Amino acid sequence: MQIIIILRTNFIYLRHTSALSLRNMKETLASLAQKTGFSASTISRVLTGKSEEYRIKPETRDIILKAAAESNYAPNIIAQNLRTSRTDTIGLLLPSVANPYFADIASIIIKEARKFRYTTMVIDSDENEATEKSSVSTLIARQVDGIIAAPSGTQHELFEEINRKLCPVILIDRYFVDSSLPYVSTNNYLGSIMAIDNLIMNGHTEIACIQGAINSMPNKKRIAGYLSALEKAGIRDKATIVGNEFSEQNGYLETKLLLNRTERPTAIYALSNTIALGAIKAIKETGLNIPADISLISFDDSIYMDYMTPSISRISQPTEEMGKLASKLLFESIQNKTRCTTQLELAPSLISRNSVSLPPRPDVRQEGRHDTEQRQQ
Amino acid sequence: MQIIIILRTNFIYLRHTSALSLRNMKETLASLAQKTGFSASTISRVLTGKSEEYRIKPETRDIILKAAAESNYAPNIIAQNLRTSRTDTIGLLLPSVANPYFADIASIIIKEARKFRYTTMVIDSDENEATEKSSVSTLIARQVDGIIAAPSGTQHELFEEINRKLCPVILIDRYFVDSSLPYVSTNNYLGSIMAIDNLIMNGHTEIACIQGAINSMPNKKRIAGYLSALEKAGIRDKATIVGNEFSEQNGYLETKLLLNRTERPTAIYALSNTIALGAIKAIKETGLNIPADISLISFDDSIYMDYMTPSISRISQPTEEMGKLASKLLFESIQNKTRCTTQLELAPSLISRNSVSLPPRPDVRQEGRHDTEQRQQ
DNA sequence: TATATTTACGCAAACGATTGAGCATTGCGA
């Protein structure tokens, strides 16, 4: 996909931006007008690179450019915003910036935006729907030119209304079913299939799934994939779904409960990296070994997963591509004043490591192990 | 420390913000003036909660409030900004949002800012000084009311000039020596002492240190603490300092080189979580065990460090306090139109886990171990 | 020479709020 975006910034300002000293707040078009003897209109036109279009005499242009440069003039962006009702600003809404997965996405989008000369306002909704709503209102009031959002809420009306009336919205990671809002996400369904197939191939049939925010689309899709994979293997009736939050604590508590069951699962499928961490903690505390006693596979990639013992098998999402694609779609929409309807699901990949092995023999399954010795297989 | 900050937002807008529907972009003070028959001035004063101060008749006030509410009026923030030259916006400058440590800080500051009704513009400077400079200029041009920064560069003039002339600046994590700029940081020197003392207490004398961005203040202080702790133990001459970047790759490469030396260190002190990850990878690849063959201690806390095998001993920084304090200092400065000169170093804490033990006996030190079996001790 | 066109810019009205100063109207005391 190639998208051509014409940057409308002008070289005069650019030169200034890269200059050493700060913008001279005292200098305005009016003061420059006084200095040079030309009108503010003319100065404006020269400084926005429209001198040819408006047939400004080259000599005049040079005088103005010189005066602007010497006085360290830079335009008042707020005034520009008011006049043009453009802000060169985008809003980025995330459920949790501290979550490594979303931090990655934030980092990429912020940098992409910078390339396109946009500044990013970041909202951390804390998975709270009320916070999300009011924060989005703030973004709108601040007249952002576009929004990239991983919504926590379930109702799409707000975002659709914004996209229809105010500015382009691109969803990332999470999206709404029955909505035409554009999104860039991972094929979460496929990801689950890959994860569960991997467990089944290793002989597991007692696979418990610890889910996250129940109403979020990724969670729903992952659950659907989980069920479908079980179905395919003819063990749909063995489905076990617990939990309700993308948090370490949720992973920990639900794992504790799972391990306490008389029919303990032989494998756990954690629907996020945070859940996986909680699960690991609970498993270790119980004195069980991964993968000898219980296998573990997780959604989300994170650098540290390779460094744990055992290293964690996982479904990796292409965060960089997602961030870049979402940015491109957004800036294309802004540029062309159109609404895009692209709905993309990128393929996840299975990173197979050492947290999955054959299930323990049935007769030892309920014993548990209380030594702290661990074997890496 | 108690700081009282009077929020100047008014309840009318608040009520609107939490309302369901979006701000009606068509409605302005002028249009409301037409509708109600009062002037824009009066409407403005009522809507900014100044009806008593300006002796607006209660009936008038109610008429105006009703009209505003019914038409879903919300003020044009950009126009307010231009008129009042306040933006209720802060800038947050970080070297790397993807780094879990800074992601934590970002998350906290964004949420704190929200509490004070500020929106946060986030910059990811990518540890690049040029990016940092131009991004900060952008923030200034956008007239942020204040800046919280973890600067990558070494020259403080830019930030000092901003703090003097334009808006309050609070540094976080990193700061400048010989500068009166306020900061909130960790006592990195003390952190190093704690880390090295821990190693020395365990009998280590061959302690190599892998550093990060050499010119950053935290790095300098950590190095100073490292040297000082060695000095105190009378083994200053054994100091080994390598590396130059807060990255996993740097940790990996430098560890590889260290392990290749004829006199292999018995312990590695990694100056960041990312460096530690790289070190672990290199150590594992070499077939050595932590801590049996080589001990490891790291700066920075991260949730996953407890889940690795062995769990990693580390120096934890109080990120939440740092973020909250920096926010408080900033908003206090903005509110009081003063410049604060507080320079705070919070105490780090040692989280002692299983990556540090006695050094291996000298006669086996150079052997290396090539089995992949690991023991947790 | 009269008219048309081009050149090179200026005027003034936006954008939508805030705010100091001012101006009717009413009430009250003397």
Place this chain on the structure above:
DNA sequence: TCGCAATGCTCAATCGTTTGCGTAAATATA
């Protein structure tokens, strides 16, 4: 009945740009 203060508002300037329209001077065309 007059003066004065309090009441309850409006006027108009301002923040710093951008931009549609206009126009004087210079040049080209008929």
